[in-house]
Amino acid sequence: MLDEVLTWLMAIPLLGFIAGMRAMTAMAAMCWFAFAGQLPLAGSWAWWCARLPVAIAFTLLALLEYAADWRSWIPRLTHPAVLITRLFFAGLAGAIVASALNASGVEGVILGVLGAIVGALCTHLLHQEAIRHPGLTSWHVTLAEDIFAIGATIVSLGIITS
16 A cells, blocks of 8 residues: 555656656656566567667667756756656656556656656756855756656655555
């Protein structure tokens, strides 16, 4: 019972939050968890996530996203096209987790999207505020965001698969 509550109230919104920061990180990690059999997707509409080529593709996209985030010409997280992409992948991640739990995908989409909105806005505001402090550069803040995104995704999927 507690696992279910943690999954719905913490893990899925946290995956959405991460997608709001780094759109491909949550998808890449979910695909690897599904490929390893930790996220049961066989027989569901999300079966494709458990395929090795899909996991590799999302991993490459995540790595490209990390590399792009280090460049100053990338639009900010709140740019409409960037935000829509992040909301889409957050909703998809929520629906996939809901599918793995044999639950309604609508709630998963809603929780993922809400988490992404908070994640994108908080990350944007924290990044802008952090780089105003002496000694902190955008490089430092981006590195901290990347480390947090990877760690929080693993924690979130650990809660879901427990």
